[in-house]
Amino acid sequence: MTAIEILGLEKTYSVGFWRKKPKCALKPLHLRVEEGEIFGFLGPNGAGKTTTLKLLMGLVFPTAGSARILGMEVDDPRMKAQIGFLPEQPYFYDYLTARELLNYYGQLSGVASKERAHKIDEVLQRVGLPEVGGVQLRKFSKGMLQRVGIAQAILHDPKLVFFDEPMSGLDPMGRREVRDLMEQLKQEGKTVFFSTHILSDAEALCDRVAIIHKGELRGVGAVADLTSSVHGKVEIVWQGTTVPSSLRALGAECHVTGDTVRAVLSEANQDSAIEALRRERLRLISVIPVRTSLEDYFVQKLQPSEAVAGVRS
Amino acid sequence: MTGRIVHIASNTFREAVRDRVLYNLIAFALLMSGAAILVGQISIEIERLVVINLGLTAVSLFGTVIAIFIGIGLVSKEIERRTLYTVLSRPVRRWEFIVGKFFGLAGTLVVNAFFMAIGVFGALLYVSRHFQRADSWVLVALYFIILEFLIITALALLFSSFSSPLLSAVFAFALFVIGSFAEDLRGFAAMTHGLMRWLATGAAYLVPNFSALNVISSVAHQQAVSRELILYNTAYALIYATMALCGAVLIFEHRNLK
Ligand SMILES: Nc1ncnc2c1ncn2[C@@H]1O[C@H](COP(=O)(O)OP(=O)(O)O)[C@@H](O)[C@H]1O
Ligand SMILES: [Mg+2]
Numbered sequence: 376m377t378a379i380e381i382l383g384l385e386k387t388y389s390v391g392f393w394r395k396k397p398k399c400a401l402k403p404l405h406l407r408v409e410e411g412e413i414f415g416f417l418g419p420n421g422a423g424k425t426t427t428l429k430l431l432m433g434l435v436f437p438t439a440g441s442a443r444i445l446g447m448e449v450d451d452p453r454m455k456a457q458i459g460f461l462p463e464q465p466y467f468y469d470y471l472t473a474r475e476l477l478n479y480y481g482q483l484s485g486v487a488s489k490e491r492a493h494k495i496d497e498v499l500q501r502v503g504l505p506e507v508g509g510v511q512l513r514k515f516s517k518g519m520l521q522r523v524g525i526a527q528a529i530l531h532d533p534k535l536v537f538f539d540e541p542m543s544g545l546d547p548m549g550r551r552e553v554r555d556l557m558e559q560l561k562q563e564g565k566t567v568f569f570s571t572h573i574l575s576d577a578e579a580l581c582d583r584v585a586i587i588h589k590g591e592l593r594g595v596g597a598v599a600d601l602t603s604s605v606h607g608k609v610e611i612v613w614q615g616t617t618v619p620s621s622l623r624a625l626g627a628e629c630h631v632t633g634d635t636v637r638a639v640l641s642e643a644n645q646d647s648a649i650e651a652l653r654r655e656r657l658r659l660i661s662v663i664p665v666r667t668s669l670e671d672y673f674v675q676k677l678q679p680s681e682a683v684a685g686v687r688s
Numbered sequence: 689m690t691g692r693i694v695h696i697a698s699n700t701f702r703e704a705v706r707d708r709v710l711y712n713l714i715a716f717a718l719l720m721s722g723a724a725i726l727v728g729q730i731s732i733e734i735e736r737l738v739v740i741n742l743g744l745t746a747v748s749l750f751g752t753v754i755a756i757f758i759g760i761g762l763v764s765k766e767i768e769r770r771t772l773y774t775v776l777s778r779p780v781r782r783w784e785f786i787v788g789k790f791f792g793l794a795g796t797l798v799v800n801a802f803f804m805a806i807g808v809f810g811a812l813l814y815v816s817r818h819f820q821r822a823d824s825w826v827l828v829a830l831y832f833i834i835l836e837f838l839i840i841t842a843l844a845l846l847f848s849s850f851s852s853p854l855l856s857a858v859f860a861f862a863l864f865v866i867g868s869f870a871e872d873l874r875g876f877a878a879m880t881h882g883l884m885r886w887l888a889t890g891a892a893y894l895v896p897n898f899s900a901l902n903v904i905s906s907v908a909h910q911q912a913v914s915r916e917l918i919l920y921n922t923a924y925a926l927i928y929a930t931m932a933l934c935g936a937v938l939i940f941e942h943r944n945l946k
Contacts, residue, residue, distance in 0.1 A: 388944075429773075429945070432773070432776070432777045433776065433777075434772075434773060434776060434777070434944075434945040435944040435945060436942070436944055452779035452780075452781065453779070455777060455778055455779040455780075456778075456779045458777070459777075460773070460774065460777035462770060462773040462774060465770075465773070465774065466769050466770050466771060467771060467774070468699070468703065468771055470702075470703055470706040470707065471702075479695065479699055480774065480775075480778065482691070482692075482695040483692055483695060483696075483775065483778045483779070483780055484778050484779065485779060524774075527774055528774075537777075
C-alpha cells in the first residue's frame with residue numbers, strides 16, 4: 376500500500392515586507408512512498424526538504440497540488456493519530472519536564488491514560504534519556520532536545536514517521552543510535568520518511584531515496600540503482616615519483632607521496648593507464664576500485680547541466 | 689474533541705502558573721491591606737466606598753493587564769518558537785487549539801480574580817466589621833469584570849493570530865481604553881450628522897462596550913444592579929467574545945506557520 380502520495384505539490388512564498396516578491400521553495404513535486412520503506416529525502420541546505428515536510432504536516436498550505444498520507448487528506452485527524460513528526464531543530468514548551476511534555480502530547484494523540492506512563496518510560500529509554508524525565512526542558516542541550524523530539528514522534532506508536540534532519544545536533548554515537556532506531560522502526564513494520572543533507576546517513580539505511588535541489592526533484596530510486604549509473608573510479612598506485620604524461624592526458628588526479636604515486640581516474644580509462652605504466656616500466660603496486668557512492672551521484676545531480684555534460688564527454 | 693480542548697486549556701493554565709503570573713496576587717494583597725489600614729484611620733463613612741472602589745478597580749486592571757500580556761503571545765509566541773509544529777501534527781484541529789488557549793487563559797483569570805475577590809471581601813470585613821445585604825452586589829460587579837476578561841482575552845487572541853505581540857498589545861490596550869468610554873462614544877456619534885454619523889455610530893458599536901460592564905462605583909454606593917443589565921451584559925459579552933474568537937479561528941485556519 377502507498378504510505379505517502381504527493382501529487383504536484385508546489386509552494387511559492389512571498390518574501391519582503393512591502394513589495395512582495397515570489398520565492399519558489401518547491402516546484403511541482405510528484406512522489407510515492409510505499410508502506411514499510413525507509414525513504415530518504417536528500418538535498419543540500421535550502422533545497423526545499425523542510426518545506427515539503429511542512430506541507431505534508433499541514434503547517435503551511437500548498438500553492439498548488441495535493442498529497443495523501445495513509446490514503447487520507449493531510450488535515451484528517453484520523454491520519455494524524457497514526458503519524459509522528461520530528462521537526463527540524465525542535466523546540467518544546469520549556470516550562471515542562473520531558474515527562475510532562477510527553478504526557479501532554481500523549482493526551483493530544485489520544486493515548487489512553489492507563490498506557491501513558493508506561494509508554495513514556497519506554498520511549499525515554501529508547502531515545503537514551505531514561506534519567507532526565509523529571510528535568511525541565513529549558514535545561515536540555517540541543518542534542519537532548521533532538522532526542523526528546525524523536526521520543527514525541529514515536530510515543531503514540533505511529534504507523535508512519537516523518538523526521539526532518541533527525542541526526543542534526545547529535546554526536547557520532549547519537550547518530551548511530553538514531554540510525555539503529557530507524558532500522559528498528561522498519562523492522563516493526565513502520566514507514567520512515569526522513570530528510571537529510573548528509574549522504575552517508577542515507578546510504579546505509581534507505582530502501583529508496585529522492586534527491587531534491589532548488590525545489591526540484593532530481594532523481595528517485597534505490598540507492599544501488601542510482602549509484603550504478605555513476606561512472607566508477609579506480610585508484611592506481613605505483614612505485615616511483617614520475618607521472619607519465621599520457622596518464623595526465625587521461626584525466627588522472629595524481630598525488631606523489633614519498634616514493635609512490637597515487638592516481639585516481641575513471642574506470643573506463645583503467646586499461647590504458649596500466650598500459651602506459653608498463654610502457655614506462657614503472658612498478659605497479661595496486662589497482663583498487665574506489666567505491667562509487669551516493670555522494671558521486673549527488674554531486675553529479677547538483678552540478679549545473681553543462682558541467683555534467685563535461686563529465687560525460 | 690472536548691478532551692483535547694481541555695488538555696490544551698490546562699496546559700495554558702500551567703504555563704501561566706509556572707511563569708509566576710499569580711505572583712501579582714502578592715502585589716494585590718499588599719495594596720488591599722495597605723488601603724484597608726489607611727482608610728480605617730481616616731473616616732468611617734467612606735471606608736466601604738473606598739475599599740470597594742479601589743478593590744474592584746484593581747481586580748479589573750490587574751486582570752486586564754494579565755489578559756493582554758499573556759493573550760497577545762498565546763498564538764504568535766507558539767508560532768515564533770515553533771512549539772506549534774508538534775501540536776498541530778497531532779490530531780488537533782486548529783480551531784481546537786484556539787479555543788483551548790482561550791479557556792486556558794480565561795481560567796487563569798477566573799482563578800486569579802477569585803483570590804482577589806477574597807482579598808476585597810476580607811478588606812471589607814476588616815473596615816466595617818460585618819457584611820451588609822448590599823455587599824452581594826459586589827459579586828455582580830465581579831461577575832461583570834470576568835465578562836470583561838472574556839472579551840479582552842478573545843480580542844487579544846484575535847490580534848495574536850495575525851500580528852506580532854507588540855502590535856497586538858498596542859491594539860488591545862487601545863481597544864480597552866476606547867471601550868471604557870464606549871457609552872460616551874455612542875453619545876458623541878449621535879450628535880454628528882450625515883455620513884459621519886454612520887461611521888461614528890458603526891465604530892462606537894464595534895468597540896467593546898466596557899462602560900456597561902463597569903458598575904463598580906454604583907455598587908460602591910450600594911445601588912442595586914438591574915436584572916436586565918445582568919442579562920444584557922451576559923449576552924453581550926458572550927456574543928462579543930464568540931465573534932472575536934471566530935475571527936481568530938478564521939484567520940488562524942488559513943495561516944502559514946513560519
Ligand atoms: N517562510 C518562508 N518564507 C520565505 N521563504 C522561505 C520560507 N521557508 C523557506 N523558504 C525558502 O524556501 C527554500 C527551501 O527551504 P527549506 O525547505 O527550509 O530547505 P531545506 O529544508 O531543504 O534546507 C529556501 O530557499 C528558503 O529560503
Ligand atoms: Mg530543512
